[in-house]
Amino acid sequence: MLLIPCPNCGERDEIEFDYGGRAIQYPALNNSMSDWHMVLHQRDNSTETIEEFWYHQSGCECWFKVTRNLNTHEFES
Amino acid sequence: MKYSGFSLLKNSFSGHKHWPNIAADIEPKSRYDIIIVGAGGHGLATAHYLAKNHQITDVLVIDSGWIGGGNTGRNTTIVRSDYLLNASFKLKDFALQLWQALSQELNFNLMYSPRGYIDLAHSDGELEHFLSRANAMRLGGANVEILSSQQVADRVPGIDVSDNARFPVCGALYQPDGGVVRHDAVAWGFARSASTAGVHILQNCPVTGFTAKDNHITGISTTRGNIECNKVLISAASASSKLASMVDIKLPMDLINVQAFVSEPVKPILDSVVNYNAGLAYISQTDKGELVMGGATDGYESLARRGSFSSIEDTLARATQMFPFISRLRLMRHWSGTADIPMDGNAIVGRSPVENLYLNCGWGYAGFKATPAVGWSMAELLATEQLPQLLQPFALDRFKSGALIDDAGIGPYPWLH
Ligand SMILES: Cc1cc2nc3c(=O)[nH]c(=O)nc-3n(C[C@H](O)[C@H](O)[C@H](O)COP(=O)(O)OP(=O)(O)OC[C@H]3O[C@@H](n4cnc5c(N)ncnc54)[C@H](O)[C@@H]3O)c2cc1C
Ligand SMILES: [Zn+2]
Numbered sequence: 001m002l003l004i005p006c007p008n009c010g011e012r013d014e015i016e017f018d019y020g021g022r023a024i025q026y027p028a029l030n031n032s033m034s035d036w037h038m039v040l041h042q043r044d045n046s047t048e049t050i051e052e053f054w055y056h057q058s059g060c061e062c063w064f065k066v067t068r069n070l071n072t073h074e075f076e077s
Numbered sequence: 078m079k080y081s082g083f084s085l086l087k088n089s090f091s092g093h094k095h096w097p098n099i100a101a102d103i104e105p106k107s108r109y110d111i112i113i114v115g116a117g118g119h120g121l122a123t124a125h126y127l128a129k130n131h132q133i134t135d136v137l138v139i140d141s142g143w144i145g146g147g148n149t150g151r152n153t154t155i156v157r158s159d160y161l162l163n164a165s166f167k168l169k170d171f172a173l174q175l176w177q178a179l180s181q182e183l184n185f186n187l188m189y190s191p192r193g194y195i196d197l198a199h200s201d202g203e204l205e206h207f208l209s210r211a212n213a214m215r216l217g218g219a220n221v222e223i224l225s226s227q228q229v230a231d232r233v234p235g236i237d238v239s240d241n242a243r244f245p246v247c248g249a250l251y252q253p254d255g256g257v258v259r260h261d262a263v264a265w266g267f268a269r270s271a272s273t274a275g276v277h278i279l280q281n282c283p284v285t286g287f288t289a290k291d292n293h294i295t296g297i298s299t300t301r302g303n304i305e306c307n308k309v310l311i312s313a314a315s316a317s318s319k320l321a322s323m324v325d326i327k328l329p330m331d332l333i334n335v336q337a338f339v340s341e342p343v344k345p346i347l348d349s350v351v352n353y354n355a356g357l358a359y360i361s362q363t364d365k366g367e368l369v370m371g372g373a374t375d376g377y378e379s380l381a382r383r384g385s386f387s388s389i390e391d392t393l394a395r396a397t398q399m400f401p402f403i404s405r406l407r408l409m410r411h412w413s414g415t416a417d418i419p420m421d422g423n424a425i426v427g428r429s430p431v432e433n434l435y436l437n438c439g440w441g442y443a444g445f446k447a448t449p450a451v452g453w454s455m456a457e458l459l460a461t462e463q464l465p466q467l468l469q470p471f472a473l474d475r476f477k478s479g480a481l482i483d484d485a486g487i488g489p490y491p492w493l494h
Contacts, residue, residue, distance in 0.1 A: 001386040002377075015387045019377045021331070034477065041329035041420045041476045045318035050378060070332070070380040 020053025100272040108305040115313035116140035118149040121267035122452020128274035131460035141283035145264025151414035156446040157255030164470035172450035185266030194255025207250040244355030315415035317438030334375040336384040342366030358395030416441040421481040426471040
């Protein structure tokens with residue numbers, strides 16, 4: 001069970017949140033298809049920690065970015 | 078050694094202490110023709126069919142853990158081929174045909190039990206969709222039926238199809254040939270057959286890198302030194318992404334935790350596999366009497382192989398909506414595997430941008446059923462360099478070209494699950 005640190009509400013139970021996936025940097029709209037392919041599809045799965053988005057749906061309804069360790073599930077700020 | 082009534086009798090006189098190992102202990106050679114990274118069902122099936130169909134046995138199957146200790150030994154053992162799109166359907170239907178004779182072929186009881194797979198619909202729209210899926214399957218030659226809710230009730234005692242259920246059941250898709258296969262036996266059966274044919278299987282030895290020259294792999298690095306080879310297949314499920322990144326290939330997949338659950342054993346109550354689609358929960362009963370259940374993924378990236386409590390609650394809530402009697406049972410065990418889920422939800426099988434490196438991964442929570450068909454086809458690709466038709470749709474470059482295998486019909490959607 002994750003306790004997710006919302007910047008507004010503090011640590012809250014994961015069932016209050018929606019997952020937003022990897023915190024990817026979108027390219028400009030007129031960038032090439034291959035740029036978009038790299039960003040939308042390709043993932044670097046070689047690291048233990050990732051940056052990701054969460055949406056506090058049943059709370060303050062705020063999107064925010066956190067860093068999380070995929071093995072321990074610990075959040076780092 | 079051939080397993081038989083006679084060998085059982087003979088070994089009972091020595092207290093069953095002298096059965097040979099499933100796979101022979103080996104010292105790795107310095108060079109192999111083909112190296113397969115990952116001794117899961119898929120890697121071992123590939124080795125078996127390389128030996129059986131192509132007489133290629135200069136093969137090493139190497140694993141960081143033990144035979145079948147990955148998702149092969151963690152899944153809920155369901156096999157079926159009820160997919161809408163040809164690419165998915167054909168591969169899994171070929172597997173369903175192979176499962177039927179595989180226990181005989183491997184001289185190993187895989188406990189294939191075609192007890193029928195029942196996919197419940199909870200709305201007219203969903204039932205319509207099942208109908209079109211059933212029709213597509215019929216065109217492909219599969220045996221499939223659409224059941225009314227009354228027929229579901231007749232076939233599955235204990236199921237709640239009443240109108241006052243939280244999500245009433247209005248019908249189902251029924252594939253009689255679907256069922257379960259014992260997952261460990263699949264890994265052991267393929268391992269034993271490949272090993273007997275002369276394939277080397279090396280356990281507890283992680284692959285840590287590749288040696289390469291000009292877009293050509295010359296060998297692998299392991300904790301026990303370097304081993305040279307002509308071809309490499311990465312068949313390492315969720316670890317495939319990290320392995321591929323060692324030769325600068327990024328794979329389009331997320332790694333997500335999926336759980337499975339087992340109840341205390343009870344008398345026989347369920348002789349089919351039933352899938353509940355309002356939310357997700359599916360259930361079958363083992364020969365020992367335990368109810369095996371699975372559900373949706375935990376929903377976020379994880380390598381922990383440790384389940385989230387909310388998905389336990391969620392899956393069991395769905396399961397009790399489907400079978401109210403489950404509320405009185407205790408949960409005995411639950412465990413997790415890391416599912417490797419590509420952006421269109423379908424596997425990545427075939428060639429890679431590196432000349433002699435092949436990929437088989439991205440099977441997520443749905444690849445057990447395909448095991449023999451993937452092994453068969455991958456062996457053909459490795460042996461003949463001809464890409465079998467069954468595998469063509471699963472190419473890695475489909476993400477770039479846009480030829481996605483969109484079973485869910487919702488388009489390319491990163492973090493799909
Ligand atoms: C909970 C759960 C339920 C599931 N239920 C079903 C189901 O009912 N039906 C179905 O069809 N599918 C199901 N699946 C999916 C199915 O289990 C997998 O798709 C399938 O087993 C994958 O087999 P594999 O051989 O490709 O991978 P695995 O069995 O995972 O084998 C990969 C191997 O690679 C090894 N490895 C990893 N890193 C390295 C390294 N660096 N060096 C060497 N070796 C390495 C691992 O140790 C592992 O043994 C389920 C999955 C889970 C997790
Ligand atoms: Zn909040």
